[in-house]
Amino acid sequence: MVKSKSFITDNERVLAHPYIHDCIVYDIETDGLDVDTANCKFFGAYSYKYQKYYIMHQDEKEQIQKIMGEHRIHVGFNNKWFDGPILENHNNNIDLTYKIVFDCLAVLYDMERHRPNRESLIEFNGKTLAEQLDNRKLKTIAEVLGFPVSKGDIDYRIFKQDSWTPGELNEIYKYLFLDVDITRRLFEFYLTYFDNFREYVDDDNIKKLNYIRSSAGSFSYSAFCHMAKLPFEFEDDPLKKLVKPENHGGFVLAPQVKYAEGTMVYFDFSSLYPFIYFQCNLFSHGSNGDTDWNGDNFFDVKGNYKTDKRGKVESLLRDIYYKRAAYKKVKDPRQLALKIMMNSLYGISGSPIFKSLFDPLTPGDCTSIGRKHISYAKEVFEDHGIKVIYGDTDSCFIQLPEGMSVADAQLIADQIVKDLQSHMPFPDEGFKFKVDEVFHKLWLFGKKNYAGFDDHQQLTVKGLPIIKGDASLLGQLIFKQLKPLMLSRQDIKFDRHFIETIIDAEIHKDLTLVGRVYNVRKPGDYKSVSSLHCQIAQHFGEGLHLLIPNKTLGAVGRSKKYATVDECKSLTVSDLILDKTWNELEPFIK
DNA sequence: TTAGGGGATAACTG
DNA sequence: GAACAGTTATCCCCTAA
Numbered sequence: 302m303v304k305s306k307s308f309i310t311d312n313e314r315v316l317a318h319p320y321i322h323d324c325i326v327y328d329i330e331t332d333g334l335d336v337d338t339a340n341c342k343f344f345g346a347y348s349y350k351y352q353k354y355y356i357m358h359q360d361e362k363e364q365i366q367k368i369m370g371e372h373r374i375h376v377g378f379n380n381k382w383f384d385g386p387i388l389e390n391h392n393n394n395i396d397l398t399y400k401i402v403f404d405c406l407a408v409l410y411d412m413e414r415h416r417p418n419r420e421s422l423i424e425f426n427g428k429t430l431a432e433q434l435d436n437r438k439l440k441t442i443a444e445v446l447g448f449p450v451s452k453g454d455i456d457y458r459i460f461k462q463d464s465w466t467p468g469e470l471n472e473i474y475k476y477l478f479l480d481v482d483i484t485r486r487l488f489e490f491y492l493t494y495f496d497n498f499r500e501y502v503d504d505d506n507i508k509k510l511n512y513i514r515s516s517a518g519s520f521s522y523s524a525f526c527h528m529a530k531l532p533f534e535f536e537d538d539p540l541k542k543l544v545k546p547e548n549h550g551g552f553v554l555a556p557q558v559k560y561a562e563g564t565m566v567y568f569d570f571s572s573l574y575p576f577i578y579f580q581c582n583l584f585s586h587g588s589n590g591d592t593d594w595n596g597d598n599f600f601d602v603k604g605n606y607k608t609d610k611r612g613k614v615e616s617l618l619r620d621i622y623y624k625r626a627a628y629k630k631v632k633d634p635r636q637l638a639l640k641i642m643m644n645s646l647y648g649i650s651g652s653p654i655f656k657s658l659f660d661p662l663t664p665g666d667c668t669s670i671g672r673k674h675i676s677y678a679k680e681v682f683e684d685h686g687i688k689v690i691y692g693d694t695d696s697c698f699i700q701l702p703e704g705m706s707v708a709d710a711q712l713i714a715d716q717i718v719k720d721l722q723s724h725m726p727f728p729d730e731g732f733k734f735k736v737d738e739v740f741h742k743l744w745l746f747g748k749k750n751y752a753g754f755d756d757h758q759q760l761t762v763k764g765l766p767i768i769k770g771d772a773s774l775l776g777q778l779i780f781k782q783l784k785p786l787m788l789s790r791q792d793i794k795f796d797r798h799f800i801e802t803i804i805d806a807e808i809h810k811d812l813t814l815v816g817r818v819y820n821v822r823k824p825g826d827y828k829s830v831s832s833l834h835c836q837i838a839q840h841f842g843e844g845l846h847l848l849i850p851n852k853t854l855g856a857v858g859r860s861k862k863y864a865t866v867d868e869c870k871s872l873t874v875s876d877l878i879l880d881k882t883w884n885e886l887e888p889f890i891k
Numbered sequence: 892t893t894a895g896g897g898g899a900t901a902a903c904t905g
Numbered sequence: 906g907a908a909c910a911g912t913t914a915t916c917c918c919c920t921a922a
Contacts, residue, residue: 411906413906414906414907415901515906515907516906516907516908517908518907518908518909519906519907519908521908522907522908535906535907536907542907546909548909548910549910549911550905550909550910550911551904551905551909551910551911552911553904553905553911553912573905574909644908645908645909646908647908647909648908648909648910649908649909650908650909651908651909651910652907652908652909654906654907654908655907655908664909664910668909668910693904693905693911693912694904694905694910694911695905696905746913747912747913748904748911748912748913749903749904749905749911749912749913750903750904750912750913763903763904764902764903764904764912764913765903765913766902766903766913766914766915768903769901769902769903769913769914770901770902770903771901771902771915819901820901820902821900821901822900827899827900828898828899828900829898829899829900829917829918831899831916831917831918832898832899832900832916832917833899833900833915833916833917834899834900834901834916835899835900836917858916859916859917859918860916860917861916881914881915884914884915
């Protein structure tokens with residue numbers, strides 16, 4: 302059976318969107334970067350209303366105002382913080398009030414809160430965008446998504462001029478058109494990728510394209526309110542917003558060994574928190590002390606929950622789980638929205654702003670029940686002579702003893718589930734404690750820090766400094782070089798001398814490799830003015846900065862100095878401070 | 892001068 | 906416009922020896 306949807310091309314789907322004709326994609330070229338004083342020299346746009354491209358000059362402000370005024374939704378790249386404010390400043394005086402700002406950059410990453418948004422949700426060619434993007438420039442994003450991208454950049458000094466030769470104008474128009482076109486493609490990618498999210502929210506959300514722009518938590522809240530017919534409202538009371546429910550979170554078992562080989566099985570309670578919610582009815586507080594569930598003298602919970610009937614939110618959550626499981630099985634992309642709803646409900650229930658789903662007892666009881674799950678599993682495994690060598694929240698690594706098979710361990714896991722469910726008011730047959738992966742080598746460096754090789758000879762690295770976004774460029778480069786060797790040897794450890802040689806060769810080629818990218822907030826956002834990040838913000842402004850730790854040069858730093866790429870030119874190898882890089886590589890040294 | 896604790900910060904795991 | 910807790914590493918600041 303061919304699904305009817307497969308006859309719709311992406312572009313048709315974009316054009317079928319109920320509010321597409323309210324959208325305009327635009328980009329501007331300016332004579333400076335200061336949003337308060339920059340002049341808009343050229344304006345380029347694509348209107349879905351008229352299905353036409355436009356290019357306008359700075360003298361055509363009235364036309365710019367007219368075309369922008371005719372569209373309710375303004376799509377751009379970084380237009381929330383750059384293009385929009387510049388058009389509105391006193392030099393340009395374009396009125397953009399009451400418009401919906403659709404910022405293609407903000408869809409991926411929330412610059413204000415320094416938090417990834419949809420970049421960790423969007424999968425493309427088997428990996429998330431967060432994993433594939435080295436930076437968040439429009440061009441980089443376009444390249445990853447396979448859009449045609451022009452080579453090289455225009456010389457921005459051209460926008461300081463006030464008159465241009467026909468040849469220069471031709472170059473500017475071409476450049477502007479391409480930027481608008483890439484932004485348009487990115488916008489259409491989002492519209493297509495998140496199209497099925499519309500199914501779960503109300504029309505107001507769709508009108509504002511909130512189902513694409515908002516955080517995962519906010520989308521889920523909208524969806525739950527809409528589907529469970531709860532009032533869609535937020536907590537306004539500033540005092541109530543600060544309420545912190547008592548919640549001890551997940552249990553993390555410290556690694557019991559530093560290294561293990563043989564058969565290490567990673568067991569995992571699938572969708573632990575969602576299942577706890579609907580198996581224990583945690584959104585439905587009871588008032589009848591006799592029939593209410595209070596942990597059955599097995600789980601440690603503070604609330605009393607109804608046992609006569611599963612609640613509205615719990616039933617909805619259960620439906621979402623099974624619908625998502627069915628979609629996932631046939632690789633239907635509609636699984637994503639449901640997965641997000643499922644996984645963020647716990648977070649929503651612990652956040653007072655999400656008024657209709659917030660509960661002071663529910664999240665703490667959920668994590669308490671969760672901790673009991675993993676501690677009980679550990680107990681039972683150990684009763685069977687199986688060592689539990691590490692665990693985190695909903696999962697654990699066990700080391701199989703001689704003569705025991707993975708299937709034997711699975712039987713024990715099945716019994717663990719039965720035991721746990723015998724104390725729940727609404728046990729559900731879909732709840733599983735199952736094998737997620739089998740490892741044959743495992744290095745446990747600490748809580749949330751480990752590496753290992755699985756049955757498919759693949760390398761897993763969790764939490765180590767080297768995989769973090771603020772790792773030194775040098776560390777990242779060397780790790781990239783070592784990875785194929787690790788895979789072929791099925792070992793992560795190397796001689797110190799070997800790594801020393803590579804480090805030496807690389808830093809002599811390029812000193813700036815020792816640098817790290819610092820992602821800093823506005824200077825005023827810091828509690829501690831003396832902190833390194835605040836110093837960087839004060840000197841270089843908000844955003845991303847590549848700085849090179851060294852002994853002598855640079856305006857920021859105390860025990861260490863931090864030089865810019867320019868300053869770095871007068872440094873020598875002996876000035877550099879390599880301790881961060883060494884620390885990143887330490888786990889890979891014998 | 893050094894060692895080490897405490898606080899702030901970023902970025903991760905689940 | 907708005908998700909949660911637990912954990913690591915890094916760096917600054919301060920105090921004790």
